[in-house]
Amino acid sequence: MxxxxxxxxxxxxxxxxxxxxxxxxxxxxxxxxxxxxxxxxxxxxxxxxxxxxxxAIRSAEVAGLALDLGAESFATRGGHVERILGELELSGEVVDPGTGAGGAWISGLPGVGAAPIPTGGVLGIPGNPFADDVRRVIGWRGAWRAYLDRIRPVLTIGHTRSLGDLVAGRMGRRVLDRLVAPVTTGVYSSSPAHIDPDLAAPGLNAAITRAGSLQGAVLALAAERRSAPGGAVRGIRGGxxxxxxxxxxxxxxxxxxxxxxxxxxxxxxxxxxxxxxxxxxxxxxxxxxxxxxxxxxxxxxxxxxxxxxxxxxxxxxxPGPVVTVVTLVVACPALDAKPRGTGVLTVPGSHRAKALTHSTAKWGWVAEQADPGVHALRVSFGSADEGPATDGMSDAEAAGLALDEASAMLGVSLSRERLRGHRVERFAQSQPxxxxxxxxxxxxxxxxxxxxxxxxxxxxxxxxxxxxxxxxxxxxxxxxxxxxxxxxxxx
Ligand SMILES: Cc1cc2nc3c(=O)[nH]c(=O)nc-3n(C[C@H](O)[C@H](O)[C@H](O)COP(=O)(O)OP(=O)(O)OC[C@H]3O[C@@H](n4cnc5c(N)ncnc54)[C@H](O)[C@@H]3O)c2cc1C
Structure with missing residues (x-):
């Protein structure tokens, strides 16, 4: 053939x-x-x-709960993963993340602490810097600086190669540090300075030329994404x-x-x-x-x-980033209220961990397995710019650090006595x-x-x-x- x-x-x-x-x-x-x-x-x-x-796909039991220790979901884009799941007769086991918890939060915001990730952005870049949820993160000063993007001329010759330069130049450091860096560090384990916008957000550079501003481009791209099928992630019951x-x-x-x-x-x-x-x-x-x-x-x-x-x-x-994920099962009824939605991204430098997933808030199939007041959390460490803070620690020490970081990120007190079980997994990744x-x-x-x-x-x-x-x-x-x-x- x-x-x-x-x-x-x-x-x-x-x-x-x-x-x-x-x-x-x-x-x-x-x-x-x-x-x-x-x-x-x-x-x-x-x-x-x-x-x-x-x-990078690893599932195992921790304190009697079946959990994902590495990849926990797949993007529905293109339908490729669902097609394979269908062939393998697993379609009936595909699940959506729960909606009750809201989205994820950003922690480590100067003067604010933690706030929900604003909706409607692209890679954290806001379409409207004056929206309430955006202003809560970047303040009035940040919003006015970001607004300058609308009135500045657009460079239409050539593309900006670095997402960091693009965002800082057009919308300022607050948007870059507080909104975009937590997202790229969480998703790519990499600082925006090293990310190529043409690859991370295809169409963004071209949309800037069309719309005349970065904000305009974000609004156009976000609208396109909302109307395109497959912008979501899904998981598998049981891991x-x-x-x-x-x-x-x-x-x-x-x-x-x-x-x-x-x-x-x-x-x-x-x-x-x-x-x-x-x-x-x-x-x-x-x-x-x-x-x-x-x-x-x-x-x-x-x-x-x-x-x-x-x-x-x-x-x-x-060499690519090394990421360590510490999975914790804790008895903490205060987490029933899902205080930080499905999880937390951090402003780089503000915490020793880079992100947290509240698995019992995000996935119904995980919550169904847990006793009342018991929660599963995944705390990740390490990025392209910084090795995991857990390096050189025993698993017990890494779990202790993850508990401290989770307490700070979730705004609850997670003492050692609350720990029901833990698991530490290390992942060497390729350059994104x-x-x-x-x-x-x-x-x-x-x-x-x-x-x-x-x-x-x-x-x-x-x-x-x-x-x-x-x-x-x-x-x-x-x-x-x-x-x-x-x-x-x-x-
Ligand atoms: C913590 C974490 C969470 C993630 N979450 C998600 C998610 O929720 N959704 C999503 O879509 N993606 C997620 N990803 C990304 C996704 O998991 C990876 O992109 C994908 O699994 C990579 O698959 P791969 O086959 O390319 O490589 P890998 O999964 O890295 O597999 C490579 C394999 O090669 C083996 N190997 C290496 N050297 C040799 C050798 N010399 N001989 C024999 N074998 C060798 C390794 O042992 C390994 O098993 C996540 C990644 C990580 C690390």
């Missing part, structure tokens, strides 16, 4: 007999790619360095780990294998043009394959592929795709990999952060590699 020519399924299955593809990395990208490959009857082996599959379990079961059901605690340390090209996948450990046999899909974080992917595609070695990226320069770097990486026969590469570092981005990209890259494996005339 070279190109898009129609193909005969029976012929494809015949060609697939005896073919084998190895997928390195069992995060969502690797598992989705593996299932796609297995659907045509190609044998697939997925290898992951960790003790369990799922990568996102159920998606991982179902993917593993589907791969195994098609004769594939998912091996954990199996770090890949090298990829070798054999004389007949096949691939040999080298695993860590003296007595661990290498695995031969017709094709390979690398589905790890950026650093590991470049390390494995650089030998075969020089361009991947040329400009090694800065919205980081300045990252798009060029990943475009070059993709092009370099395309030049290596029967090798593909997937994952958030290429597609962008989040399941809604990783999943469709993994499907199309798996399709490209399986075509090559089935139709490569030289193989």
């Amino acid at each position: 070279p190109g898009d020519a129609p193909f005969d399924l029976a012929e494809l299955h015949e060609r697939a007999v005896g073919r084998h593809i190895v997928v390195v990395g069992a995060g969502i990208g690797g598992l989705v790619a593996a299932l796609e490959v297995a659907k045509l009857g190609i044998r697939v082996t997925v290898l992951d360095a960790a003790e369990r599959p799922g990568g 996102m780990g159920r998606l991982v379990d179902a993917l593993v079961a589907a791969i195994e059901g098609r004769g594939g294998e998912v091996r954990t605690a199996a770090p890949t340390i090298g990829l070798e090209r054999t004389d007949d043009g096949s691939w040999r996948v080298l695993l860590a450990g003296d007595d661990v046999d290498p695995i031969d394959a017709d094709g390979v899909i690398v589905a790890t974080e950026e650093g590991a992917a470049r390390g494995l592929l650089a030998e075969h595609a020089d361009a991947l070695d040329a400009d090694p990226p800065a 795709a919205a980081t300045i320069g990252q798009a060029e770097a990943t475009r070059a990486a993709r092009a370099a990999v395309r030049g290596v026969p029967r090798v593909g590469v997937v994952g958030a570092w290429l597609s962008g952060t989040g399941l809604a981005q990783v999943v469709p990209d993994a499907v199309s890259e798996a399709d490209r590699v399986r075509r090559e494996v089935l139709f490569d005339p030289e193989h």
